[in-house]
Amino acid sequence: MYGRVSGVTIVGVRGHPVVVEAHIGRGLPSVSFTGLPGAAVHDARDRIRPAVESSGLEWPLRRIVVNLSPGNLRKDGPGLDLPVTMGVLAASAQVPVERLGRYAFFGELALEGSLIPTPGVLSASIAAASAGLAGIVVPEANAGEAALVEDLHVVGAPALADVVAFLRGRWEPGTAERRPSPAPAHQVDFAEVRGQAQARRALEVAAAGGHNVLLMGSPGAGKTMLARRLATVLPTLSRSEALEVTQLHSVAGILPGGGLVAARPFRAPHHSISLPAMLGGGSGFVRPGEVSMAHHGVLFLDELNEFRRDALEALRQPLEDGHVVVTRVAGTVEFPARFTLVAAANPCPCGYEGDPRRQCSCITHRVEVYRQKLSGPLLDRIDIRLSVPRLSRRELLEEEPGEASEAIRRRVEEAREVQRHRYAELGYPCNAQLPGPLARRLARVSDPARDLLARAVDTLALTGRGFDRAIKVARTVADLAGAAEVGSDHVAEALSYRMDVAGGGLARAG
Amino acid sequence: MPAERTGWPVGFGRDPAERRAVLVLSALRGQRPADLLALAREEGTAVACLAAIREGRAGSELDVRFSRSLDAARIDGELRSCGARLVVWGSREYPPQLEHLRDPPGWLFVRGASPPIQSGTIAVVGARNCSDLGRELARSFGRELAAAGAVIVSGAARGIDAAAHEGALDVGGRTVAVLGCGIDLAYPPGSRGLLRRIEQEGTIVSEYPPGVPAEPQRFPARNRIIAGLCAALVVVEGRERSGSLISARHALEHGRDVYAVPGAVSNPLSAAPHALIRDGAGLIRHVEDLLSDLELARVLGPAPPPVLTLVEQAALDAMTGPVLPETVARALGVTVAEVVPLLMQLELKGLVRSSGGRFEPRLPLGA
Numbered sequence: 001m002y003g004r005v006s007g008v009t010i011v012g013v014r015g016h017p018v019v020v021e022a023h024i025g026r027g028l029p030s031v032s033f034t035g036l037p038g039a040a041v042h043d044a045r046d047r048i049r050p051a052v053e054s055s056g057l058e059w060p061l062r063r064i065v066v067n068l069s070p071g072n073l074r075k076d077g078p079g080l081d082l083p084v085t086m087g088v089l090a091a092s093a094q095v096p097v098e099r100l101g102r103y104a105f106f107g108e109l110a111l112e113g114s115l116i117p118t119p120g121v122l123s124a125s126i127a128a129a130s131a132g133l134a135g136i137v138v139p140e141a142n143a144g145e146a147a148l149v150e151d152l153h154v155v156g157a158p159a160l161a162d163v164v165a166f167l168r169g170r171w172e173p174g175t176a177e178r179r180p181s182p183a184p185a186h187q188v189d190f191a192e193v194r195g196q197a198q199a200r201r202a203l204e205v206a207a208a209g210g211h212n213v214l215l216m217g218s219p220g221a222g223k224t225m226l227a228r229r230l231a232t233v234l235p236t237l238s239r240s241e242a243l244e245v246t247q248l249h250s251v252a253g254i255l256p257g258g259g260l261v262a263a264r265p266f267r268a269p270h271h272s273i274s275l276p277a278m279l280g281g282g283s284g285f286v287r288p289g290e291v292s293m294a295h296h297g298v299l300f301l302d303e304l305n306e307f308r309r310d311a312l313e314a315l316r317q318p319l320e321d322g323h324v325v326v327t328r329v330a331g332t333v334e335f336p337a338r339f340t341l342v343a344a345a346n347p348c349p350c351g352y353e354g355d356p357r358r359q360c361s362c363i364t365h366r367v368e369v370y371r372q373k374l375s376g377p378l379l380d381r382i383d384i385r386l387s388v389p390r391l392s393r394r395e396l397l398e399e400e401p402g403e404a405s406e407a408i409r410r411r412v413e414e415a416r417e418v419q420r421h422r423y424a425e426l427g428y429p430c431n432a433q434l435p436g437p438l439a440r441r442l443a444r445v446s447d448p449a450r451d452l453l454a455r456a457v458d459t460l461a462l463t464g465r466g467f468d469r470a471i472k473v474a475r476t477v478a479d480l481a482g483a484a485e486v487g488s489d490h491v492a493e494a495l496s497y498r499m500d501v502a503g504g505g506l507a508r509a510g
Numbered sequence: 511m512p513a514e515r516t517g518w519p520v521g522f523g524r525d526p527a528e529r530r531a532v533l534v535l536s537a538l539r540g541q542r543p544a545d546l547l548a549l550a551r552e553e554g555t556a557v558a559c560l561a562a563i564r565e566g567r568a569g570s571e572l573d574v575r576f577s578r579s580l581d582a583a584r585i586d587g588e589l590r591s592c593g594a595r596l597v598v599w600g601s602r603e604y605p606p607q608l609e610h611l612r613d614p615p616g617w618l619f620v621r622g623a624s625p626p627i628q629s630g631t632i633a634v635v636g637a638r639n640c641s642d643l644g645r646e647l648a649r650s651f652g653r654e655l656a657a658a659g660a661v662i663v664s665g666a667a668r669g670i671d672a673a674a675h676e677g678a679l680d681v682g683g684r685t686v687a688v689l690g691c692g693i694d695l696a697y698p699p700g701s702r703g704l705l706r707r708i709e710q711e712g713t714i715v716s717e718y719p720p721g722v723p724a725e726p727q728r729f730p731a732r733n734r735i736i737a738g739l740c741a742a743l744v745v746v747e748g749r750e751r752s753g754s755l756i757s758a759r760h761a762l763e764h765g766r767d768v769y770a771v772p773g774a775v776s777n778p779l780s781a782a783p784h785a786l787i788r789d790g791a792g793l794i795r796h797v798e799d800l801l802s803d804l805e806l807a808r809v810l811g812p813a814p815p816p817v818l819t820l821v822e823q824a825a826l827d828a829m830t831g832p833v834l835p836e837t838v839a840r841a842l843g844v845t846v847a848e849v850v851p852l853l854m855q856l857e858l859k860g861l862v863r864s865s866g867g868r869f870e871p872r873l874p875l876g877a
Contacts (some may be wrong), residue, residue, distance in 0.1 A: 197836040197846035198867065217867065347866065354866025359778070364639045364668065389867030395834060452858070459858050492851035495858075 001025065003090025003097075006104040006133060007068075007083025008124035009075040012286060012326075012333035013251050015120065015127030017104070018080070019069045022087035027063030035068035038076025040285060041084070048085045048109055055113035055161040060092040074331070076285045078108035079118050082137065085109060085160065095167045103155065104128035105163075107139045114159040115139035119253035122246055125149040137163055143173075144259045145250055148243065190229050190408060195391050195399035199226050202386045202497055204408050207233045208415035209476030210430035212319070212341040212381055214304070214374075217388030218358070219351045223344035224268070226388065227300045230342055231266040232405035234298070235413045241296050244336060248295055252288045265297030267339075271306035278311045279318075280326045286333045289326075291318045294339040304343040305373050312378050315341070319381045343382065345374060355390055383432055383469045384497040415479040431476045436468035443475045449488040456495050470494045517609055518547065518616045519554050523598030530582035531556035532598055532617050533589075536719045537580055538563070540570035543717070543731060544613045556616075588720040592694035593709070594621045607631075611738045611764060618735075619693035621714040626661040626686060626739065632804065633663040633736050633761070635754050636670030636746035637779055642863055644747035644779065645673045646872060647771060651744060652677020652685070654797040658806040661686060663739050665732060666701050666708070670746045679707055681810070686739065689716035690732035691724035715739075730756050737761040742804055744769045744794060748782030755782050758791070769794045769803070816859055825852055826861060832868035 001024040008015040031045045049059050066084055068075050083105040089095045106124040107115045121142035126149055128136040135153030138146045143156025155173045157163045165171035190200060199215065199222075206213045207230060215223040237245065242260045249255045249265070269278065269290040276282060280289035291299060301307060318324050322338035347353040348367040353360040362370075391399075419430050422442070428434050434442070445453070453470065456462050462470065471486075474494035478486045523532040535546065535556060546559070549568050553559045563569040563577045589596065597603040598617045607628035608614045618625065634651050636644060648670040652662050656678035664671040666687035678685035687708045689697070693716040696702040708714055717731065733753055737743060737760035745768070748754035758768050769792040773780030787793050794800055801808050818826070821842065828841035839849040853869050856862040863872045 195834070195836065197839070198834075198850060201847050201850065221867075354868075387864070387867035389834060391834070395837075399836065452855075455858055459860075488855075489848075489851040492854040492858075493847070496850050496854040496864075 001091050001093075003087045003092075003100075005083045005086045005090060005100060006128070006131070007080050008104055008106050008127045009068075009073070009080060010077050010120040010123055010251055010285075011073070011331075013123060013248055013288065013292075013335055015123040015125075016073060017127055017131040018073070018075055018083070020080070020083040020087040021067045021069070022084070022091040023065045023067075024060050024088070024091045025063050025065070029061040029063070031064045031066065033066050033068065035071045036074045037068060038074055038285065039283075040076050040078050041068070041080050044078075044081050044084055044109075047111065048081060048088070050111040051081075051109040051113045051160055052085060052089070054111065055159065055164065057089065057094055057160075057164065058092065060088065064088060064091075077118075077120060079106045079120055079124060081109040082107040082115065082160075082163070086163070089164065095164055096169075099167050099169075102134040103153075104131070104133045104136045106136060107142075107157075109160060113161060115157055115163075117141040119255075120251045121145045122148060122243070122250045125152055125154070126247070128152060137166070140173075145246065145255065148246065148260055188225075188229050189232060189405045190402050191404040193222070193225065193229065193402050194396055196222055196226060196388065197399075197402070199386055199388050200402055200408075202384055203230050204233060204412065205473065205476050205480065205493075205497070206230065206340065206342075206384050207235075207408075207412045208480050209383075209419070209473065210340060210416075210432040211383040211473060211476065212432070213343070214379070214382045214385040215342065215344045215388050216347050216386070217344075218355045218390040219346065221388040221390040223388050224300070224302055227268075227298065227302075227342040227344060228266055229405065230340065231264040231298045233408040233412055234264045234340065235409065235416050237262065237264060237296060245296050248288050248292050248336065252293055254293060265294055266300065267294040267297065268300040268302060271301070271303045271308075273307070273311055275308070275310050275314055276326075279314050279324050280333070280335050281328070283328075286326055286328060288335045289324070289337075291315065291324055291337040291339060292335040295336050297339055299339040299341050301341070301343045304345045305370060316377055316381070319378075341382065343378075347387070354387065357390075357392065380465055383473050386497055411480060414482075415476065418479045418482075419476075431472045431479070434472060436465070436472075439468055439472045439475065443471050443486050444484065445471065445474070445486045445491070446488070449474070449486050449491040452488045452491045452495075456491075460495065460498070462498070466498055470498055473497055517614055518550055518599040520600065521555065522550060522600065523556050523596075523617055524600065528556045529596065529598065530586075531560040532596065533582040533585040533719065534560055534577060534580045535563075536596075536617060536619075536717070537585060537722070538569065538573045538577060539722075540573040540576075543615060545569075547613055547616065550616065585719050588694070589619065592621070592720055594619045594693045594714075594720070596620075597625070605739060608735070608738045611734065613734070614738070615717045615735060617717070619716050619719060621693060622709045622711075623684070623713045625713055625715055626663075626684065628739070628741050630659060630806075631661045631663055631686070631740045633740035633743040633757065634670065634674035634746065635664055635733075635736065635743065635748075635757050637748045637752060637754070637782075638667045638669040638671070640669040640673075640747045641777075641779055642865065644670055644771075648673035648746045649677040649680070651746070651797055651800065652683075653680050654801065654808070654810055655804075655806065656683020656685065657681040657809040658801060659683075659809070660804070660806060661712075663688065663736055665690065665729075665736060666697075666705060666714075668698050668700065672701060672704055674746075675704055675708060675712075679711060682711070685712040687712070687714045688732055688736045688739070689714065689718070689724075690728040692716065692718045692720045692722035694720035695722075695724065697724035729753055733757040734760045737766060738764060740766055742767040742769060744771070744800065745783050745786055745791070746771050747773070747779040749778050750781040750785075752782045755785065758782075758786055767792065767803075769800065771795075816861060818861075821852060822856055822861075825849070825856065826871055829862070829869060829871050832865065832870040834868055838869065 003022045007018045108118045125146040129152045137155040140156040140158045146154040246261045318337035348362045352358040474490045477490040605625040652674040662678040662685040664674045743761040745754045770783035770786040
């Protein structure tokens with residue numbers, strides 16, 4: 001009376017193969033688990049019996065022991081419902097073992113026996129394939145996601161009864177279609193933006209060099225609208241990037257349909273967000289946070305000043321390393337989190353400082369306190385800082401709708417290609433990630449541009465870090481222009497993006 | 511004697527014992543200058559004043575207790591460590607133009623050069639929270655007046671005050687900062703660098719010994735010294751009920767000339783200058799007005815026209831106020847990506863200012 005089935009548990013973003021053993025022995029009817037089961041697995045005890053009974057199968061009324069191995073790994077998540085059930089059915093000899101051993105099982109059961117969409121199917125499928133299994137049985141709704149893994153037979157089953165029928169050789173699933181990755185379908189486009197040419201240009205530069213951006217402007221200037229469109233001009237996701245994003249979104253349970261995520265993600269958490277929600281966490285089953293859901297995409301923090309200090313401080317690790325480490329009692333989990341940060345803030349507490357048509361009502365001291373909150377280590381990692389003016393109706397009507405995202409993205413991709421080529425041996429993907437000293441050495445700044453930078457150090461009171469940022473951004477501007485050397489125009493443009501937050505506009509000295 | 515009625519008693523603070531007594535008196539917080547002056551006229555000497563307060567015959571209860579705990583030697587040490595000195599009434603360094611104030615300070619703490627004489631001393635004051643234009647004006651006034659040989663007096667506050675001091679320093683001229691806090695402190699903290707330069711190249715003056723914090727009630731008293739030191743006072747910007755009005759009132763009371771720079775009637779920062787102009791203050795349109803009224807010769811020639819390329823000139827011509835970069839780009843027939851570096855170059859040359867994503871031409875220096 002023994003059954004053995006392959007399942008998968010998700011730790012962080014990765015699937016780990018789990019062997020589920022079930023033994024049915026003498027004794028009063030009961031189910032007990034061994035092998036570090038998590039809360040969701042304990043839940044399964046009560047859930048799977050009704051599911052089995054409503055699928056026309058028999059629940060053995062004896063003493064059932066389910067062991068999950070390896071024993072040193074904490075297993076959690078609803079995806080283990082199906083393998084545990086299959087283990088019990090195998091132990092009670094209700095399913096033949098021929099096919100059973102060649103498939104992994106993953107999915108959550110409803111009480112009436114249907115398989116419901118489960119987070120983490122892509123990760124589970126990758127784990128099944130690398131464990132050398134021939135196929136995986138998953139909920140039908142997730143079949144498209146599982147089919148992204150090559151050389152894996154995917155059985156998308158609507159319900160437990162179908163899984164049993166499949167194992168008995170009485171039902172074959174339709175081949176889950178491996179959808180060709182669709183063209184990124186963004187809902188927004190830069191073509192819809194009227195005016196804001198400077199901000200549009202700045203975002204193009206940001207996309208081309210992978211720079212983080214701070215947008216300062218009055219309420220209604222269009223900061224959110226602009227930030228949302230940055231994702232549409234970033235280079236198209238490569239297949240491996242898309243798989244990473246899909247995997248993360250699958251684990252987070254935010255994957256819309258099955259299939260590959262083709263568009264760069266755009267995440268805009270509210271400023272009341274907690275630290276675990278930002279970085280990832282939760283008791284037991286650790287979910288990825290907003291920084292990971294924004295992986296390979298854009299993380300937009302509107303009203304930067306309103307965010308909790310600890311949530312902002314915590315962004316330093318992902319901004320620097322491209323991943324977050326979440327530490328729990330049960331162990332540490334690492335999630336990838338490489339995103340472009342777009343932060344937005346009002347120029348002052350009332351929001352109208354510098355607006356020609358509305359008087360700012362803040363006292364100087366409060367503006368200073370407000371700006372000080374903006375400064376600090378986070379700001380050091382933001383290369384491009386820009387004022388976004390609120391346009392008058394007349395100014396809006398004068399402006400033509402802008403260039404389409406598609407055209408901008410082509411230029412961005414070319415510039416990125418140049419950078420990839422230049423840093424191929426160093427392993428940096430783009431200018432923004434280059435350390436300062438290296439950027440200074442590799443930027444190839446022309447003599448007139450060097451003079452201009454030297455002048456800026458005096459006139460604009462450029463700091464050492466500001467100097468490095470200006471060089472990196474200037475390098476990106478030159479890459480966009482297809483120039484081998486950084487010229488003075490490139491430096492001048494880069495300098496216009498280093499608005500000094502603590503001091504208001506650009507240098508007031510002069 | 512009439513001189514006795516308008517000032518401090520002769521010999522007040524002059525000998526070493528008197529000097530020690532003045533140091534202690536200067537540190538008392540509960541005394542208005544006028545109260546202490548009245549006491550000094552009764553008692554005759556600083557030592558007697560201090561004795562009266564220590565014995566509880568004068569001053570607030572707090573002062574009585576506080577005065578007993580104060581030690582002149584310690585205050586003297588603090589003075590020395592911040593490089594300041596005590597200048598008492600009637601001494602050689604005491605600025606004579608202050609002697610005729612209604613309530614002249616009995617002493618001043620001074621860092622740097624000696625306080626200036628009245629002739630050729632001009633105060634430039636205004637709002638802390640001023641506009642960019644106001645700041646530029648104050649700076650160019652400071653520059654032009656100092657170049658013509660005037661001494662610029664102001665309060666070292668943020669905004670107009672700081673700009674006026676900086677203007678004077680720009681041309682290597684003399685400037686005097688009158689503080690509303692202890693002689694060793696920098697208020698606002700951002701003015702520390704400016705004050706260091708003023709100490710080296712000019713004069714810092716305060717009625718308060720080291721350690722006295724900046725508090726609102728001290729600023730009107732500070733303003734009376736600014737008004738008292740100068741021959742003429744210029745108000746650049748100020749809101750209704752601003753401290754600049756207090757300075758102007760002091761200046762008028764003591765027969766100093768008052769000038770004000772007008773602005774748009776709707777601009778709250780022009781409220782104080784407009785009120786002064788209605789009351790008869792001289793209207794200043796540009797620095798020439800000031801120079802001719804004060805009978806100062808212009809020293810700085812009009813700023814040499816900056817060398818501009820045709821495109822740069824065209825860009826400047828296209829700016830009719832704060833405009834978006836696309837407006838300039840359209841006027842020049844170029845793209846925004848091309849116009850942004852151009853505007854930045856102009857900004858580095860000091861010809862254009864950007865604020866909130868818009869650009870506007872700056873006041874040409876010396877205009």
